[in-house]
Amino acid sequence: MTVALHGMGVSRGIAIGPVHIVERDRIDIPEYYIKDGQVEAESQRLNEAVTQAKQQLRAIREHIPATISSDIAAFIDTHLLMLEDSALTHEPLRLIQAARHNAEWALKLQRDALVSVFEEMDDAYLRTRKDDVDHVVNRIHRILLKQKPLRHEEPDSRLSGYIVIADDLAPADTVLMQHHGIVAFATEYGGPTSHTAILARSLAIPAIISLHEARRFLRQDDLVIIDGNTGVILVDPDKLSLRYYRQQQEEDKKYYSSLVQLKGAPAKTLDGVLIELQANIELPQDFEIVRQVGASGVGLYRTEFLYMNRESPPGEDEHYETYLAVLEKMQGLPLTIRTLDLGADKQVDGGRQTGPVQSNPALGLRAVRLCLKEPALFRPQLRAILRASAHGDVRLMIPMLSNIQETRQVLEIIEEIKEELTKQQVKFDENIPVGAMVEVPAAAICADIFAAQLDFLSIGTNDLIQYTVAIDRVNDEVNYLYDPLHPAVLRLIQTTLAAGIRAKIPVAMCGEMAGDNKHTKLLLGLGLREFSVHPAYLLEVKKTIIESDLARLVPIAEAALQAKSGAEVEELLAQSL
Ligand code: PEP
Numbered sequence: 199m200t201v202a203l204h205g206m207g208v209s210r211g212i213a214i215g216p217v218h219i220v221e222r223d224r225i226d227i228p229e230y231y232i233k234d235g236q237v238e239a240e241s242q243r244l245n246e247a248v249t250q251a252k253q254q255l256r257a258i259r260e261h262i263p264a265t266i267s268s269d270i271a272a273f274i275d276t277h278l279l280m281l282e283d284s285a286l287t288h289e290p291l292r293l294i295q296a297a298r299h300n301a302e303w304a305l306k307l308q309r310d311a312l313v314s315v316f317e318e319m320d321d322a323y324l325r326t327r328k329d330d331v332d333h334v335v336n337r338i339h340r341i342l343l344k345q346k347p348l349r350h351e352e353p354d355s356r357l358s359g360y361i362v363i364a365d366d367l368a369p370a371d372t373v374l375m376q377h378h379g380i381v382a383f384a385t386e387y388g389g390p391t392s393h394t395a396i397l398a399r400s401l402a403i404p405a406i407i408s409l410h411e412a413r414r415f416l417r418q419d420d421l422v423i424i425d426g427n428t429g430v431i432l433v434d435p436d437k438l439s440l441r442y443y444r445q446q447q448e449e450d451k452k453y454y455s456s457l458v459q460l461k462g463a464p465a466k467t468l469d470g471v472l473i474e475l476q477a478n479i480e481l482p483q484d485f486e487i488v489r490q491v492g493a494s495g496v497g498l499y500r501t502e503f504l505y506m507n508r509e510s511p512p513g514e515d516e517h518y519e520t521y522l523a524v525l526e527k528m529q530g531l532p533l534t535i536r537t538l539d540l541g542a543d544k545q546v547d548g549g550r551q552t553g554p555v556q557s558n559p560a561l562g563l564r565a566v567r568l569c570l571k572e573p574a575l576f577r578p579q580l581r582a583i584l585r586a587s588a589h590g591d592v593r594l595m596i597p598m599l600s601n602i603q604e605t606r607q608v609l610e611i612i613e614e615i616k617e618e619l620t621k622q623q624v625k626f627d628e629n630i631p632v633g634a635m636v637e638v639p640a641a642a643i644c645a646d647i648f649a650a651q652l653d654f655l656s657i658g659t660n661d662l663i664q665y666t667v668a669i670d671r672v673n674d675e676v677n678y679l680y681d682p683l684h685p686a687v688l689r690l691i692q693t694t695l696a697a698g699i700r701a702k703i704p705v706a707m708c709g710e711m712a713g714d715n716k717h718t719k720l721l722l723g724l725g726l727r728e729f730s731v732h733p734a735y736l737l738e739v740k741k742t743i744i745e746s747d748l749a750r751l752v753p754i755a756e757a758a759l760q761a762k763s764g765a766e767v768e769e770l771l772a773q774s775l
């Protein structure tokens with residue numbers, strides 16, 4: 199009998215194949231006390247395991263095929279850096295020495311401590327980084343306990359054609375699995391912004407997360423169909439389902455190969471309106487893919503990566519050098535640098551800040567609020583962005599603004615820095631555009647007030663939706679309420695776009711909603727003319743733009759604004775498009 203399991207699709211596409219169950223979480227960690235005379239040997243045992251873990255990761259990194267996006271290597275580098283980081287390894291050594299814990303237990307205690315720090319963080323991306331700590335510690339534990347490598351780590355191709363089902367997967371696992379020909383995967387945990395999800399999209403393999411208790415319902419070698427578009431797995435599918443999904447796969451294949459031809463085509467609608475189509479990036483290496491898909495610039499460069507895996511924040515010169523390297527790759531295309539978006543309590547890296555843990559961190563001291571409170575964190579980045587503006591088309595973007603006083607404060611600091619640089623005879627672009635992300639309902643409702651002070655706005659739907667419908671964007675249990683089509687969200691988007699038109703400033707959208715081509719026509723109808731999207735989705739969005747007739751879309755968008763629910767909007771779009 200065919201059984202359907204439901205999770206969240208995070209990487210599109212369909213795969214059909216037998217299941218390989220990965221049992222990663224079944225490690226029983228022994229707890230015992232060592233004798234005084236064993237401290238040195240136990241410390242050495244831990245050090246050797248860490249060294250071996252590094253060797254394993256380096257070997258995996260070396261085997262990444264050149265054809266695979268460079269952000270995957272960067273993810274593995276993140277794990278290597280963790281192994282170098284004293285926060286992970288020194289404390290267990292101290293625990294062996296001071297409390298006579300065995301190496302496995304000392305490491306487990308430190309893992310628990312780090313994970314709880316990450317769990318308190320309000321930033322979706324950083325919160326999922328607790329998974330990285332888990333993955334790295336898991337690797338060391340397996341070595342300490344002399345467990346056999348996971349089957350997908352063995353250098354063979356027995357897994358070719360399999361669909362992996364796991365509790366969770368590390369970036370290194372994902373890379374190796376793809377190398378061994380795995381065609382899709384599903385995990386029981388993880389959020390849509392976890393590394394696993396990001397990697398799946400970069401590797402272009404179908405993936406589902408939050409498939410709770412999947413391993414209870416699936417057995418090794420069960421035949422399944424995995425649909426990354428809808429988040430559904432069909433176990434033991436009947437002939438009819440198999441025929442339907444095979445046909446779907448064929449159609450997908452034709453569709454994606456046709457997309458590549460659009461790389462050089464202008465993103466112009468049927469009625470001749472040129473739409474700006476830019477890319478979102480996080481790492482300097484991501485620029486390769488920006489070029490591969492022919493983006494017209496970068497509409498969102500998230501700079502949080504610069505602050506990760508280090509004891510202290512990067513200095514002005516480090517920021518500057520990084521931005522210069524990025525600008526060189528842009529070859530004259532615009533680069534929108536977003537200033538730091540960290541929260542107050544996610545203090546395990548270079549954005550460290552002390553203070554009490556907040557009970558509602560998403561509503562707390564994050565992003566520009568933190569930057570205004572900590573000028574030592576903010577000013578070096580602003581100076582570096584301004585200095586970099588002398589070398590290319592740089593735009594400066596502030597996240598999470600919620601009132602005009604904050605906006606004025608930021609603009610004043612920028613003016614002060616400009617004066618400072620002029621006195622110091624340091625070059626910068628006097629007219630550097632300064633804009634803000636509209637991520638808080640207050641900013642969307644009062645977009646006209648912000649538009650009067652700024653050169654551009656960019657709608658960050660990931661946060662805007664979270665705050666509008668009051669759901670934590672990384673919370674599994676309320677994910678179902680995360681609805682981009684909620685009429686409240688659409689009305690806030692429309693208000694922001696209208697404010698931009700009145701103030702004659704551009705309004706872009708850089709949240710995930712902009713990269714989902716299901717929403718492209720609606721957004722065009724609402725008046726959006728600038729999209730900034732994950733590079734993997736850029737060509738799909740371009741295709742939809744090219745097939746759109748704006749005159750026809752405006753009344754549909756107007757009707758959507760009058761709908762009573764997201765479901766009603768969905769129905770309206772299905773009937774009219
Ligand atoms: C957003 O909130 O939509 C956004 C693009 O910012 P981030 O996802 O980095 O919070």
Ligand code: MG
Nearest residue numbers: 637658660661
């Ligand atoms: Mg945001």
